[in-house]
Amino acid sequence: MKASDLCLDCGLCCNGTLWPGVFVEESKHHLFKWVEKREVNFGFVMHESEGCEQLDNCNLCRIYENRPSKCKEYTCGVLEEVKRNDISFEYAKLLIKDLKNNPQDKSLIERFKNC
Numbered sequence: 001m002k003a004s005d006l007c008l009d010c011g012l013c014c015n016g017t018l019w020p021g022v023f024v025e026e027s028k029h030h031l032f033k034w035v036e037k038r039e040v041n042f043g044f045v046m047h048e049s050e051g052c053e054q055l056d057n058c059n060l061c062r063i064y065e066n067r068p069s070k071c072k073e074y075t076c077g078v079l080e081e082v083k084r085n086d087i088s089f090e091y092a093k094l095l096i097k098d099l100k101n102n103p104q105d106k107s108l109i110e111r112f113k114n115c
Contacts, residue, residue, distance in 0.1 A: 015059070
């Protein structure tokens with residue numbers, strides 16, 4: 001298993017658990033229905049309380065190859081820990097399960113956010 005395979009098991013960065021929205025450059029606006037938007041620098045922030053509308057039932061991004069640049073750039077803290085060999089792949093999967101079961105757990109959220 002590759003560390004990036006965790007993303008297929010997770011989707012927490014896209015489902016609204018970690019972030020209430022994402023910066024979307026204007027060239028990607030056509031990919032989203034806008035619930036609310038406010039201008040930020042040179043683009044917009046998509047606010048979606050239910051998470052990204054492009055995330056399917058299996059936590060896979062329907063527009064992965066054409067996703068916004070902020071989505072391409074982001075790696076969560078748990079993924080970074082696995083890449084550094086600080087935690088095992090199996091332990092990371094347990095953390096994902098824990099946060100899915102307890103989506104209000106602030107310490108877990110901060111660990112995933114990688115701020």
